[in-house]
Amino acid sequence: MKKFYVSVVSVAMLTALAACGADEEQNEGAETGADEGTEETVDEDDDAADAEGDDAASGEVTIEHDLGETTVPVNPETVVSFDFALTDSIRALDGNVSGIPQANNVPGYLSEFEGSVEDVGSLFEPNFELINEMQPDVIFISGRASESYDELSEIAPTVFLAVDNENYMESFESNMNVLGEIFDAQDEVDTQLSEINDMIAGINERAEESEQDALILSADEGAASAYGIGSRFGFIHDVLGIPAADTEISAESHGENVSFEYIADVEPDYIFILDRGATVGSDAEASATEVINNELVERTPAHQNDNIVELDGDYWYLSGGGLESVRGMIENIEAGYEAE
Numbered sequence: 001m002k003k004f005y006v007s008v009v010s011v012a013m014l015t016a017l018a019a020c021g022a023d024e025e026q027n028e029g030a031e032t033g034a035d036e037g038t039e040e041t042v043d044e045d046d047d048a049a050d051a052e053g054d055d056a057a058s059g060e061v062t063i064e065h066d067l068g069e070t071t072v073p074v075n076p077e078t079v080v081s082f083d084f085a086l087t088d089s090i091r092a093l094d095g096n097v098s099g100i101p102q103a104n105n106v107p108g109y110l111s112e113f114e115g116s117v118e119d120v121g122s123l124f125e126p127n128f129e130l131i132n133e134m135q136p137d138v139i140f141i142s143g144r145a146s147e148s149y150d151e152l153s154e155i156a157p158t159v160f161l162a163v164d165n166e167n168y169m170e171s172f173e174s175n176m177n178v179l180g181e182i183f184d185a186q187d188e189v190d191t192q193l194s195e196i197n198d199m200i201a202g203i204n205e206r207a208e209e210s211e212q213d214a215l216i217l218s219a220d221e222g223a224a225s226a227y228g229i230g231s232r233f234g235f236i237h238d239v240l241g242i243p244a245a246d247t248e249i250s251a252e253s254h255g256e257n258v259s260f261e262y263i264a265d266v267e268p269d270y271i272f273i274l275d276r277g278a279t280v281g282s283d284a285e286a287s288a289t290e291v292i293n294n295e296l297v298e299r300t301p302a303h304q305n306d307n308i309v310e311l312d313g314d315y316w317y318l319s320g321g322g323l324e325s326v327r328g329m330i331e332n333i334e335a336g337y338e339a340e
Helices: 002-057 084-094 110-115 128-132 143-155 165-182 187-209 258-264 287-294 313-318 323-336
Strands: 060-065 068-073 080-082 138-141 158-160 213-222 223-227 257-258 270-275 308-311
Touching: 060 158, 060 165, 068 084, 068 138, 068 143, 080 084, 084 110, 084 165, 084 323, 110 313, 110 323, 128 143, 138 143, 143 158, 165 187, 187 287, 213 258, 213 287, 223 258, 270 287, 270 313, 308 313, 308 323, 313 323
Parallel strands: 080 138, 138 158, 213 270, 270 308
Antiparallel strands: 060 068, 213 223, 223 257
């Protein structure tokens, strides 16, 4: 009986051990299967996320602008630009430009586009027939081509982006962020805007430490026009912080006609002057140099201290408001503004 009892107990123990082993293997298999299933699900989720990212990169984005709302493809291949600032920005973001207006003066720094892309007319008179043949993915315009918005919109998605001179940096940065969305280049936009703002801060610091003021002039055909706060060249005062010699100049788009006596009376410490005639290819003999060397202008502190800075017409007049042109504008001032 003792032997039989021991045998029964032994068999029961072996059976229990075997059952436990089976349970452990089953649990281990279940855990392994769960892990494998989780990994597979994660992989599928990653693939789905990648696919979603690809869709976003090749999808569409809806842009709200001052003339309406426009849906455009992300990373458009065929792009027509009627604004040189937007053209230089697209190039800076490695985007493609297929057509620009070449009937007007193309800025020298954008000369690579002359003859290498379609000539889509002038800034004020687009070649609608050619643009229609191109079937662009998107058309960019600003103020000069704004009257053609409706007709261009019938051909392709058209986006209006212009700089507001009274809110320059806000509108400029907004425009660049729109391009960042469209060309899937927001990181690059952020980087470049940060660099530009650092450059601006450097001139702001100089201006704050100085009491010297400035007068902005445009010269053409022997005459001079003055620009002040909030004007098309008001960037010098409004953004760079250089005080205006005359705070009463109206913010007219073409400036306020002034005499040489006026310039002498204002007595600016600095004169920033744009040779409009040379910029637009005028046949006029008088240039900025001739205006500056007038005997009345020679009496100003700006002339006597050699503080006359010529503005680069490519950046300041033909373009302005682009990633490349704004940088060029700032560098132009940096080179000539000592701010003693």
